[in-house]
Amino acid sequence: MAKKLMKKICLLGDGAVGKTSLIKKFVFDSFDDKYIKTFGTKVTKKLVTLNQQGEEYNLTFLIWDILGQRVHNNLHSTYYKGAAGAFIVCDVTRKETMDNLEDWIGVFRGVNPSAPLVLLGNKSDLLPDRGAADAQIKAVADKFNVPYHLTSAKTGDDVEESFDELGTGVVEAFIAGRV
Ligand code: G3D
Ligand code: MG
Numbered sequence: 001m002a003k004k005l006m007k008k009i010c011l012l013g014d015g016a017v018g019k020t021s022l023i024k025k026f027v028f029d030s031f032d033d034k035y036i037k038t039f040g041t042k043v044t045k046k047l048v049t050l051n052q053q054g055e056e057y058n059l060t061f062l063i064w065d066i067l068g069q070r071v072h073n074n075l076h077s078t079y080y081k082g083a084a085g086a087f088i089v090c091d092v093t094r095k096e097t098m099d100n101l102e103d104w105i106g107v108f109r110g111v112n113p114s115a116p117l118v119l120l121g122n123k124s125d126l127l128p129d130r131g132a133a134d135a136q137i138k139a140v141a142d143k144f145n146v147p148y149h150l151t152s153a154k155t156g157d158d159v160e161e162s163f164d165e166l167g168t169g170v171v172e173a174f175i176a177g178r179v
Contacts, residue, residue: 002049002056007170007179008082010064012104013089014097018122021153022089023063026163031154040067041079048167057171061163080111084179085118085170087162092121092133092150101140114178116169118162119148125155 011019025031027046044063049056066079080086088104090097101119108117121137124130130150141148147169149162173179 002058004058004060005171005174006060006062007084007174008062008064009085009087009166009170010080010083010108011087011089012080012108013087013120014091014094014100014104017089017091017094017097018151018153019087019089020065020067022087022120022122022151022159022162023065025153025156025159027063029156031156041065042067046163048163050164050167050171052168052171052175059167059171061167076107077111080108083108083112083115084173085116085166086112087118087120087166089120089122090137091123092127092130092137093123095136098133098136098140101137102143105140105144112179114173116166116173116179117144117146118166118169119146120162121148121150122153124150124157125152 013019023044027044042065046061048059086108088101090101119137119141121133137148147165149158151158151162
């Protein structure tokens with residue numbers, strides 16, 4: 001019998017790095033360039049099946065997304081609260097979004113110190129030479145001892161693998177009693 005879990009996750013990062021697009025690609029297998037930006041929060045469900053320590057886990061992600069770019073700081077802690085894991089996302093074509101990764105990690109860890117993280121360098125399809133971006137994101141990932149992936153919400157490259165990796169982290173943290 002598979003064990004059933006339901007866990008909240010969220011995505012943090014600068015505006016327009018592709019957080020909403022990554023969710024849409026993962027959950028609906030669609031990428032819409034004309035995504036309508038509205039205000040509020042949307043929660044999308046997605047079931048993933050993972051094997052860990054010889055057990056099967058049916059993990060339902062409750063993926064929280066903030067719709068719209070400008071969010072008041074005090075909404076942030078509500079948005080992050082109770083999350084069992086998070087993606088910290090940057091845009092590999094905009095260095096300033098990579099420079100801000102550590103700040104976003106700090107924001108999330110301030111609310112959920114023991115939840116697993118995965119760093120994502122998104123829009124890899126726009127970057128023919130990923131070397132510099134890869135090195136910068138890897139340096140942050142190594143510093144915080146977390147995994148990272150270069151993704152494209154447009155082509156789907158490494159998107160499913162990233163959610164599987166976060167799911168594995170969430171199940172591990174759950175087994176260890178951390179989330
Ligand atoms: P956000 O939720 O982090 O604010 P969005 O970001 O998902 O709204 O994406 C911001 C813009 O980047 C969107 O374009 C979207 O189509 C584009 N985008 C997101 N991910 C990728 C990607 O992997 N590759 C490419 N090429 N574009 C991406 P618009 O033009 O609608 O603002
Ligand atoms: Mg968005």
